[in-house]
Amino acid sequence: MPASLVISAPASGVGKTTLTLALARAWRNRGLNVQCFKSGPDYIDPAFHAAATGRASVNVDSWTMDHSTIAHLVSRAADADVVLAEGSMGLFDGVAARGVSGTGATADIAEMLGWPVVLVIDPSGQAQTAAAIAAGLRDYRAGVRFAGVVLNRVASPRHEDLVRRALNEAGIEVFGALPRHAEISLPKRHLGLVQAEEQAEIGKLIDEAARFVAEHVDLDAVLHAAGKWSPQAAANGLNVTPPGQRIALARDAAFSFVYPHMLEAWRAAGAEIVPFSPLADEVPDASADVCWLPGGYPELHAGKIAANARFRSGLRAFAETRPVHGECGGYMVLGAGLTDADGIRHEMSGLLGLETSFAKRRMHLGYRLAELAAPMPGHQPGARLRGHEFHYSTILAQPDTPLAVVHDATGAVIAETGSRRGHATGTFFHLIAEDR
Known part of the structure; x- marks a missing residue:
């Protein structure tokens, strides 16, 4: 033992x-x-x-x-x-x-x-x-x-x-x-x-x-x-639904905040993960049926992301026919623009209208329970998703259709609803589990 x-x-x-x-x-x-x-x-x-x-x-x-x-x-x-x-x-x-x-x-x-x-x-x-x-x-x-x-x-x-x-x-x-x-x-x-x-x-x-x-x-x-300690057999496995069968996953220094158990659960459910690097100006794999942009530090690489035209145009082309989802930093990159700590605005992918800024830092921290009002990859309207939000950006505009009603740990409704436009969705919280 x-x-x-x-x-x-x-x-x-x-x-x-x-x-x-x-x-x-x-x-x-x-x-x-x-x-x-x-x-x-x-x-x-x-x-x-x-x-x-x-x-x-x-x-x-x-x-x-x-x-x-x-x-x-x-x-x-x-x-x-x-x-x-x-x-x-x-x-x-x-x-x-x-x-x-x-x-x-x-x-x-x-x-x-x-x-x-x-x-x-x-x-x-x-x-x-x-x-x-x-x-x-x-x-x-x-x-x-x-x-x-x-x-x-x-x-x-x-x-x-x-x-x-x-x-x-x-x-x-x-x-x-x-x-x-x-x-x-x-x-x-x-x-x-x-x-x-x-x-x-x-x-x-x-x-x-x-x-x-x-x-x-x-x-x-x-x-x-x-x-x-003697491990006990679990009655059930992980309660995580993969967002697709073949997942194009952004993975580099700007997109690295992925919970390991999430990737394991996706693979255990039979999904295949195909990583790509936006910082290397790569595009989502053409054979993928969904693209997932996790959180990370896009604010530290905003200029490079804005300059990588192949990545941004490739992401937009992918989203014309297939779902694209972003979490926190990934959500910001799906937006229209990101203003860095020096007050310089960088153009993002424009799949959503979200505008965020790090010029005036404001900490957003805590557990989140989201009740989906619209579908997102792997989850249907009405699903209750549990996760965690942690970032220092300020929302300047969040004009698209709200993705969810989001509550903090006390049950209070918060303004970070996430967004949906066409095949693109995004949330400020990182998904951890779905309520059974």
Whole structure:
């Protein structure tokens, strides 16, 4: 049975990803087979997990997924020696209203699967108070098992000693303490970490993180504290309908935000995925019956996309007879224009009338439940789609027929309805699952 752990923290930015990658690589270097997961709707961290372990990582999310879907996704770890699930935000942070099987909190996954939590604590500017925070998290929810803590960014041996003593008095095991170490900092941008495929030195960075963590953390003690988990057979597989039989999928640095479980579900349903690169001025495969433009960073490449006339004309030609769908950044590229952070407007494909701007950044973040008012590839009117929205663009115009009535996690209707015109559709949210 695999040894299973959840890596979490009191808040974002404490070092969960770095510790997860370091532990995964350190145990892999020992010859262990490590499987990672990501709790919550994050499309960047799973690629880092795959780089560290050599195995594909997928998201598990309690707001958008039911128990059966989560059980199906985690069953891939049956042949692993170690399972690591990286949390999102703080351990108990989710939304106010419960979704399919929870609020989206990491604690939901830990309790549902019975995986103990290793807490990453950054005691900067604290000493004994760090123990109070850890003890509060340990005792907050009875169904969540607590393994112990790893301290990160300790200032000095004296600082470490003060925090360790307080944690020991609270009955909390300390697996190790990490001094500050700039060489293992992962670069970031406005939507989170810079993607793994954009970092040529990612392997060396993970190796250094593994070496550093192995030097300061008792890896054997962490494994000893892990749960022994026996995967349960899922009654159903993934609740995802492919958008077509042969899917032309935009895939490059501007179009990379695709949940791995979505692609797996499409293939499992018999669909064939044919990637193409808009940044390389490529066009959708002529034999495809649908084109899908995922999210990513089109705002960083808007000038190149606008200049790639072959891509834009090819996309328009494809949409004359077949469906084209865009998610978030892909939706923006289907629109009429995109204004970048410098205030320069770039002409997009014009399949939709959407105008977006990054000149005045406005964060849109949260779970979304969409009730389709019109069809989109793979889904008929009335379908209830669950997903997640995360971008910093401002909508200047959204003039086309609304695609859906979209609610946030509280049930409030929001303005980002998505659009439909002819064969083109687009949404600001990234699809994760369809309600059964």
